[in-house]
Amino acid sequence: MTTSPSTAPRAAAAEPVQLWSVRKVYGSAAGEVTALDDMTVSFQAGTFTAVMGPSGSGKSTLLHCAAGLDRPTDGKVIIDGTDLGPLDETALTLLRRKRIGFVFQSFNLVSALTAEQNVALPLRLAGIRPRGTEVRAALAEVGLAGRAGHRPGELSGGEQQRVAIARALITGPAVLFADEPTGALDSRTSRDVLRLLRSLTDHRRQTVIMVTHDPVAAAHADRVLLLADGRVVDEFATADLPVRDAGPGGREGDGGSGPVRRELGAEAIAARMAVLEASC
């Protein structure tokens, strides 16, 4: 539905992230690598999208370009109605600061700052004096009310990741990008983090775009994008997966049947991935 080429950009409110014919070529002495090949894709507001694909297929590159961290070689990226092309480094930074949140696999926190200070950082960078209650509320929302004064070194991987999510959300961004946010976590902690992301979409209509290798993680999303060789090769809504039959209302992530449904969904996604990898 969203990969279909279209002639005019759609409304920013409905699709806060749009990529138009984006190409990204990495040049190096060893030769050129086309990481994204004429990719046109957009993401709808209030949805949770998982991006999957084999290693080297361009997932991270897509995310970097979509988030304005890297500039595409060709094509246009529109975030929240703003074309990133003409923006200079500072303007781009200001846009990122206000409209975009990120969570990565690791290296997410400033090690010299406490959890609370890390969360407040984007506000302070924007010149806003952070209110203690606001920051504490954000930490409480990710279940870390008691750890505000700890430095990253004193937190577990999952806790660090949740601090990173709290920080990404503190400015109320239009989109939250996550690149393998559970890649370094065990399955239990992963599940906590994924539930957290799911609930953001469910309760706050937060747009989330997540790169992952894990079909279980992808099963938490509304939509899955499969990439290979810098192109979108497949795309489907998790609701449309065969396991949908398992029970109506399975969309509600917190529902009692959620985990079961997701396990079945994950199997279906893994099957699609296997098909894709076999065809490559």
Place this chain on the structure above:
Amino acid sequence: MLSMGLETVRGRWSGFAGAFVTLCLGVALISMTALVHVSASPHVPDRYAGAGVLVRTPVVEQVEGFFLEDRPWSPETVAELTGRLRAIPGVAAAVPDRSFYAQAVAAGRPVPADLRGYGWASTALAPYEPVAGRAPQRPGEVVLDRDLGLSPGSPVTLLTAAGPAPYTVTGTLDAPGFHVTDAEAARLSGGVRVIGLVTEAGADLAQIERAAREIVGGRGEVLSGDARSALEPRSDERIRWIGTQVLTGMTVLAGFASIFVVASTFAFGVVQRRREFGLLRLVGATPRQVRRMVYGEALAVGSVAAVAGVALGTALAPVLGDLLVEAGFEPPGFSVRIEAWPLAASFAAGLVVALLAVWSASRRAGRARPLEALREASVERRTMTPSRWIAGAAFTATGIACAVATAGAEPGAAVNLTLYAAMALIVGLTLLAPAIIPPVVRVVTWPLSRTRGATGVLVREGMLAAVRRTAATTAPVLVTVGFATLVTGMTQTTAAAVATDRTTAVRADAVVLPDGTPGLSDAAVAAADGIALLPTTVYAEGLPPLEASGITSETLTRAADRLRVVEGALETAEKGDDRPAETAGADEGGEHGTTDEDGEHEAVGEGGEHEATGESGKREAAGGGGVIVARWLADERGWRPGTRLPLTFEDGRSETLPVTAVVADAPTPILLSRDTVRSHDPSALTPEILVDGAVRDEVIGVRDEVIGGRVLDPGAYARQARTEDDRLVWIFTLILAGMAVGYTGLSIANTMVMSTVDRASDFRVLRMSGATPRQVLGTVTAESVIVAGLGAALGVVVALPALLGMGSAMTRQIGAPVELVIPWPIVLAVVGGCLVLAVTAAAIPTLAAVRRTR
């Protein structure tokens, strides 16, 4: 963002420790220097503390570094001024102050404590209390310092410029100096430069001052209150000036070293923290904000360090003051006053140094890109930025230009140029290091890549991949070895040059030098029967005071080839010896045959009246003769042989003397007959006597008769005859070298620890892949050794061009080849020290990291 900086500093204190220590020491040094500097203002000499109003001769601006006495009044002017000043209502007495060289002799050796004699009347100007005895009333009577331990009635031998003479102690004072009758003081001293007014109790000082000013007019300056501090002895002023030079040198070096070390610490810190800055950028920090954060860190570290430094400096300043007095850089009696503003200024200087140092690091931090947060950090892509290339090349070129310029410079300027050359080369090479180092490392470590073990490959590839780190650790070694080589090489080469100069200069079989005295008396000169110059000061209209030497015709004959006559014939005394000085207007220019009508200057009408006045006693003018002038002075003034020069002498009298020759290589700008000098300057002392082979044995035989002198053979003379100035310069150099090396040593340890701590995770990976702790330690040690060796080699490379330039400057100056002396033992010791420091500083954190992984 600034407060953010504060938090990062709090969070990673260890990373800033090096910058902190360096800055703290730098600020301590700056504040000590500032306090000493402020305290080093002149104060009213004790001898004049009891006189409310004093009159002195006009001051003539002198060339920087010269502290010659000002022109004295003529005896007539003194008589007239004294008479008229005494007549001012409220003035009890007007005392012309006369001083001369005098020293007590005890058991055949001069006592070094007191060196000046005065007229008794001058005690009225001081608040001295007589301790015992009475005033001197006859020639041969003296009142002296009670510290000498002599009581009234006892005999004492006083050494004056004429030689030893017997005196009788009539009293003692609790004050330095020897006080004789005024008539005798007039006989022993030169002219009068100060007249003190003793006022009656309750007199109106302001009114007296006004009246005195009216009387004196343009012939002098009237001083009262604190302004009297202008009367401090010129010798104290000179010592103070040298002290200022030393302190300035120390401050500049401390500033340079602080900026260098702090800048490299911060730069290195920024390289290490690229990921952190990338993360900040990712989270929404603009490049500007990142830059400001780095500034904030510098400011935080800087202000804490500056406060600590100011405290340290305040505590140590009195100690430094005492040391400076001891070393002869400040006059005795100097003490440090603690004042607020120098401390505030030092604090500010500390902050400025920190901010300057962090400038380039902050720019680099601002360039960090958000994606760098997501990459492994150890392999750098771009190590040389265009601006780094440009700046590095510019500094290196400047350094080479300075080194080349050294070759053509005056020796005084050469020392400074050498230092500039070294500083510029150090900065230049440090900037270019990332470009220079990879090929060098590749060559040096090539054998390692052939070895079978893992260590070789690890060392080689590690150093090549982290060029910046290798460069950063090389830099402080480079600076240390560079400075050490340069400074010691410079002093040793200079010393060697001076020795060469002396050896070529001294064509005598023995030299008599002062021993425990400021100079040799005429009696010593007569006893040694050698060749001696008699230094004095002469005054020509429209010129600052000029150094002059009295020279005998015998000396002239012997020195003829060294003086290099440009024009005229060498003669000073022959024709005028027995003849009274010509009076103004007398024209004897024709006698000298070379008179050039155009070059003949009109004599000034005033000089040369020589009736002995009552005050100066019986002193026949035995002057006359001709004047030999140095070429630069003759060129500057248009003087030629035959020009008639009106000159004023140390006693305030004037004579008009003809120029007989212009020479290229004079020891002083003006040469006169020795008799002329002696007749005008009764207190002049001879600095050294050259003795001929024929009389040498005899001299050594009469050694005991040469009071206040010792006899040396020319070799010993060339080796050890350091003048006081040389000694001060030597101490100065040692202080500078020690300081520089201390600073950079600190920086070596700092960068080594920083870089090793940073690699803890590498070591962990190594250990996990099966490396034994020994192998890890071996890798790190090998790296440190290579880094230190590389730095040492570059350091020597930095120092050599500068030294070569200086050597050739000296060769030209002396006219004999000067050998470049590099004290290799010292240099090797410094290199060894760097090596030990580097290896230790790297090994300790490595051990700690390796332990932690177990």
